[in-house]
Amino acid sequence: xxxxxxxxxxxxxxxxxxxxxxxxxxxxxxxxxxxxxxxxxxxxxxxxxxxxxxxxxxxxxxxxxxxxxxxxxxxxxxxxxxxxxxxxxxxxxxxxxxxxxxxxxxxxxxxxxxxxxxxxxxxxxxxxxxxxxxxxxxxxxxxxxxxxxxxxxxxxxxxxxxxxxxxxxxxxxxxxxxxxxxxxxxxxxxxxxxxxxxxxxxxxxxxxxxxxxxxxxxxxxxxxxxxxxxxxxxxxxxxxxxxxxxxxxxxxxxxxxxxxxxxxxxxxxxxxxxxxxxxxxxxxxxxxxxxxxxxxxxxxxxxxxxxxxxxxxxxxxxxxxxxxxxxxxxxxxxxxxxxxxxxxxxxxxxxxxxxxxxxxxxxxxxxxxxxxxxxxxx
Amino acid sequence: xxxxxxxxxxxxxxxxxxxxxxxxxxxxxxxxxxxxxxxxxxxxxxxxxxxxxxxxxxxxxxxxxxxxxxxxxxxxxxxxxxxxxxxxxxxxxxxxxxxxxxxxxxxxxxxxxxxxxxxxxxxxxxxxxxxxxxxxxxxxxxxxxxxxxxxxxxxxxxxxxxxxxxxxxxxxxxxxxxxxxxxxxxxxxxxxxxxxxxxxxxxxxxxxxxxxxxxxxxxxxxxxxxxxxxxxxxxxxxxxxxxxxxxxxxxxxxxxxxxxxxxxxxxxxxxxxxxxxxxxxxxxxxxxxxxxxxxxxxxxxxxxxxxxxxxxxxxxxxxxxxxxxxxxxxxxxx
Numbered sequence: 001x002x003x004x005x006x007x008x009x010x011x012x013x014x015x016x017x018x019x020x021x022x023x024x025x026x027x028x029x030x031x032x033x034x035x036x037x038x039x040x041x042x043x044x045x046x047x048x049x050x051x052x053x054x055x056x057x058x059x060x061x062x063x064x065x066x067x068x069x070x071x072x073x074x075x076x077x078x079x080x081x082x083x084x085x086x087x088x089x090x091x092x093x094x095x096x097x098x099x100x101x102x103x104x105x106x107x108x109x110x111x112x113x114x115x116x117x118x119x120x121x122x123x124x125x126x127x128x129x130x131x132x133x134x135x136x137x138x139x140x141x142x143x144x145x146x147x148x149x150x151x152x153x154x155x156x157x158x159x160x161x162x163x164x165x166x167x168x169x170x171x172x173x174x175x176x177x178x179x180x181x182x183x184x185x186x187x188x189x190x191x192x193x194x195x196x197x198x199x200x201x202x203x204x205x206x207x208x209x210x211x212x213x214x215x216x217x218x219x220x221x222x223x224x225x226x227x228x229x230x231x232x233x234x235x236x237x238x239x240x241x242x243x244x245x246x247x248x249x250x251x252x253x254x255x256x257x258x259x260x261x262x263x264x265x266x267x268x269x270x271x272x273x274x275x276x277x278x279x280x281x282x283x284x285x286x287x288x289x290x291x292x293x294x295x296x297x298x299x300x301x302x303x304x305x306x307x308x309x310x311x312x313x314x315x316x317x318x319x320x321x322x323x324x325x326x327x328x329x330x331x332x333x334x335x336x337x338x339x340x341x342x343x344x345x346x347x348x349x350x351x352x353x354x355x356x357x358x359x360x361x362x363x364x365x366x367x368x369x370x371x372x373x374x375x376x377x378x
Numbered sequence: 379x380x381x382x383x384x385x386x387x388x389x390x391x392x393x394x395x396x397x398x399x400x401x402x403x404x405x406x407x408x409x410x411x412x413x414x415x416x417x418x419x420x421x422x423x424x425x426x427x428x429x430x431x432x433x434x435x436x437x438x439x440x441x442x443x444x445x446x447x448x449x450x451x452x453x454x455x456x457x458x459x460x461x462x463x464x465x466x467x468x469x470x471x472x473x474x475x476x477x478x479x480x481x482x483x484x485x486x487x488x489x490x491x492x493x494x495x496x497x498x499x500x501x502x503x504x505x506x507x508x509x510x511x512x513x514x515x516x517x518x519x520x521x522x523x524x525x526x527x528x529x530x531x532x533x534x535x536x537x538x539x540x541x542x543x544x545x546x547x548x549x550x551x552x553x554x555x556x557x558x559x560x561x562x563x564x565x566x567x568x569x570x571x572x573x574x575x576x577x578x579x580x581x582x583x584x585x586x587x588x589x590x591x592x593x594x595x596x597x598x599x600x601x602x603x604x605x606x607x608x609x610x611x612x613x614x615x616x617x618x619x620x621x622x623x624x625x626x627x628x629x630x631x632x633x634x635x636x637x638x639x640x641x642x643x644x645x646x647x648x649x650x651x652x653x654x655x656x657x658x659x660x661x662x663x664x665x666x667x668x669x670x671x672x673x674x675x676x677x678x679x680x681x682x683x684x685x686x687x688x689x690x691x692x693x694x695x696x697x698x699x700x701x702x703x704x705x706x707x708x709x710x711x712x
Contacts, residue, residue: 131486131488132488135488136492137492142455143484143492147480150448150479153449153476154448154452154455154480155452156448157454157455159452160452161453161455161458164408164458184475187448188449190445191440191445191449349485349486349488349489350486351485351549352485356578357625357628
């Protein structure tokens, strides 16, 4: 037999164990971010839901403005504003049932507030009087997470544990575009997919990780496309369209609750303010760009839809604004009161029982405080 | 009725038994990690748990240490008591962000509202001929992180008792398992009722009056061997097994040093920035007037863990311990 004949007899076959894990097509996101407002779909949306979303958006915008003002007065150490992203924040909270859990990042105070956390308690971390101001179990809101994406595996573990216990609880985990570059984002998506954990990942793609634009963050077609690699459906939504974000998240939550596994949602939005009050956004973006996004403002989009359809009148708009103003005045008043801190709290919550070493240090601080009160030393 | 001789159990078997008993006693206890299920762990420490309790209770995870520990955080938030396995000491490093930023701090961040009862099992230390990344002694990193308990057994009985205590603890515990003692056996009898000490107490493994060897984990048998050899020199050495690095048992350690007046700290971990520096400082601060000599350290060299064919030169052995003991100015005592 000639060499050519031998070659002719050879039939390449895939390795024995090879088979496609899953069909990628149904997992792929749409080409364009999903929108409801200004489309025919809007007519099918529940008017009551839209009005609630509107009131929460107005309230959220005012909250962002008030918190930013408080940084200027020195009442807050720092505030990462979510102005322009309120639709994502509000929809995140409203898409969940009471028994579900929210895992916010440091920018998502507003989502926590919309879920019922006291506005002052939600700002405790940023005020600097304690790390988490609220009891996470009260409203099922995990502590605001400062390290990027590290809260995502927590959401997966909690959802997994709930399912093991037979509870139909869903976890919604929020992360920014920058956070999708972190290893924990990958590990969380992968664990969630393998375990089919009832988790929804919401990426708020607001354009920048502090100053670094998305193009320098990822080469993926969209962040929603990342889902396919995990065997998870990716959804792309207009993050400034509150009705669309709410619908997509609600679908994903329902799917997770029914045992359908995780979903990755990318909400395309924009951070109109700087990263925090300490950031100078003019160094990395133009006013023109910001103005384009202001024209696509989430409140304006929803207000337009509601007024055009006769679902919102001037009185209702004013009522929403008044409600927001009352919230802001209350927040201002309570934040202007000095926090009362107990220095002995430093040792109270390190371990269930303080170690002998901490007891010694506790005694030392107690003595220092006593001496300080007598005016002996500073 | 005939008495059946009890087959001595290894440390690895005692650890398995501890997890089995904890899982049987409390449905909230879940074991997770890479290879812990079907395989029973690369050291077989989780052998049989998946079969007995099901894969939901003893779970093979994707290969990702941050993911293993990060999901354990979420599970603990929901009321479970995860026991995670980091397959080897140096494999735990990808999980450090979760460990330092969340596991160690969650109780503190939430003012006590969200304690995390997680046990992190880390096979550690050298002496088994492992290639690089399989022999690190990483205890100093854990010790330097407030919010974590750090314990390490040296006997089979302690392996059982300390692991039960760790799993029962409402705080996160880094449970360091000395790999080279996995196959060690002693008088532990699995058939008898088990004694579970609370975490935080050191024990005197051998009484003596000439000097105290302060040690833990894999170095305990080495120190006991050194103490036996020292008898030939007329030295009567006391050996203190710390068992718990955090919290640290100043009381037992200092009581011993005050009796003997001399101390050597022995561990595999590097000397510079290692646990011995902290221990020697604590002893000096508390026992200065009882000391006849400076507190010495016998530690691993300040090098990355060496290749297996050279590790015997790196690890503290009997000779190096006896040399240190000799440097404690014995003529002063006579």
